[in-house]
Amino acid sequence: MEYASCSTCLLKSKAVKSLGENELHILGQGCVQTVFKKGETIIKQGALSSNIIYLQTGLVKLMIDGSHRTQILRMKKAPCYLGLPTTMGDKINHYSAVALKKTTACFVDINVFKELLKISPEFSYEIIVELCKNELEQFNRYVRLVQNQIYGRLATNLLYFSNEIYLSDEFKLPLNRTELADLVCTSRETISRQLTELAEEKIIDIDGKHLRIVNKSLLEEISKKG
Amino acid sequence: MEYASCSTCLLKSKAVKSLGENELHILGQGCVQTVFKKGETIIKQGALSSNIIYLQTGLVKLMIDGSHRTQILRMKKAPCYLGLPTTMGDKINHYSAVALKKTTACFVDINVFKELLKISPEFSYEIIVELCKNELEQFNRYVRLVQNQIYGRLATNLLYFSNEIYLSDEFKLPLNRTELADLVCTSRETISRQLTELAEEKIIDIDGKHLRIVNKSLLEEISKKG
C-alpha cells in the first residue's frame, strides 16, 4: 500500500489513529521517513521549508545562529511535531534542528498536512493543543530567562532538563559547557563558576556531564526569584 | 435571535463568516460581549479561565506579576484572540490583560469553542495560523531579549511597537518609563539613559511619550547585534 511508510511513522499519534483509509492514503503520498545520526542536521536555519516534521524517536536541539552569538533555544523530545509555526508562517526556517542522539523523523508535506486538518477535526484539535502547550511552556521559560540573572537562568534551564526532557532528578547533560552557555545566553566561564556555586550550596551534585538535583525546591526558588 | 451578540462580535473574523446558522446558534449561546475602559483588567493572572476571548476593538497589555518584579510581556491589538494557550493548557491564566484604551472583548466559552473547531475546518485553520504567527513573532522577540544587552533590547521593543502595533515610524508610546522598563526588563533609570543615548545618536526623536524613528535600519542593526 502506498501509505505504508506513513502508517509506520504517524500511527503513534493518537489523532491519526482516527483517520480512515482514505485519509491515510492522502497522508502516505506526502510522507517520507528518515533516520538521523547524532550530530546531523534535520532542519537548517534560513532554508525554505514545505514540510511539517513528525519526530518519532530521539532528541534534538533547536538553535539559532545569530549575527553575534549562537543560541540554543530548547530541546524537543519525540514524539512531537517540528516546524509547525515556521511552515504555517513565512515558510523559512528560523532555527536549525540538530540530533542529540539517533533520531527518526517523518517529513509530511504542508499541503497534505492542511488537507488532513480539514478532513479530521480530531487531528487539528491535537495540533492546536500541542501548539498551545508548547507556546505556554516556552513562554514561561523565556520570561524567566529575560528577567533573571545568570544564576536564576541556569536554575531555570536545569529544571527544564529535569522536568521537560529527562523526567528525572538525575541525568547526563546533553550539552557541554559552551553549549550550556549558549542555552543560558552567557559565557562558558560564567557557567562553569555558577555550576560550581550551585554544587557548593549543595543544590546540585555535578561530575562532568553527570548531574543530580539534590535540593529541587531550592532550585525552583532560585529559578523564580532570580 | 439568540446569537445576536455573537454575530455582532465574531462576524469580523473571516472564518466565522463561513459558519452556517446552526453553528452561529451554538456560538451565540456561549458568547458574552463586554466593553472595558482604559486601565481596566480583562484577564486576571492566577484566575481560573474557561473562556477564549476575542478582542473586537482596542489595545491591551499582557503582564505577569512575578515574585520579584512585574513584567510586561507584549501588546495585543484587535482583532485577535486572547487566552488560547492558557485555556487549552492548564486552565489558569498565566498573565493579566489590561486595556490600554477603550476595548471591546467577546468571551467565548471554551466548550463552545471546541465544538466550533470540530464543525468548521476553516475556523480551526484560522486559529492554528494565528497561533503559529503569534508564537513565531513572540519567539523571535524573546530570543533577542535574552541574548541582547539593554540597548539592543530597547531597540527590539521600539521596533516591535513600530512594526507590530502602530504600523508607523511615528507614534505615542502607550507606556510610561517605568512600564517601558518592565517591558525591557531593566530599571527606569537605565531606560531613561538609553532613550537619551538613542536620541543623541540621531536614531530616534523623543519628546515625552511622542516618539519618531529617524534611522530605522540602524535601529534594526542594534536590535540584531546587541
Add this chain to the structure above:
DNA sequence: AAAAAGGTGTGATTAATATCACAAAATCCA
C-alpha cells in the same frame, strides 16, 4: 492657588558579568 503625588532625568557608587589569559584535565587518535 497651594499642596501633594507621581513621573522623569542624572550623578555617584556598587554589584554582576564579560573578557582575557593561562593552566589543568579529559578525550581523541595514530
Add this chain to the structure above:
DNA sequence: TGGATTTTGTGATATTAATCACACCTTTTT
C-alpha cells in the same frame, strides 16, 4: 601508549547595568 586536541576551571581586569540619592517637572487634589 603518548602526543595532539578539545574541554574545563580559575584568577585578574574591564564593562555593563542596578541601586541609591536627589532635583526638577507635571498632574492631580483640595
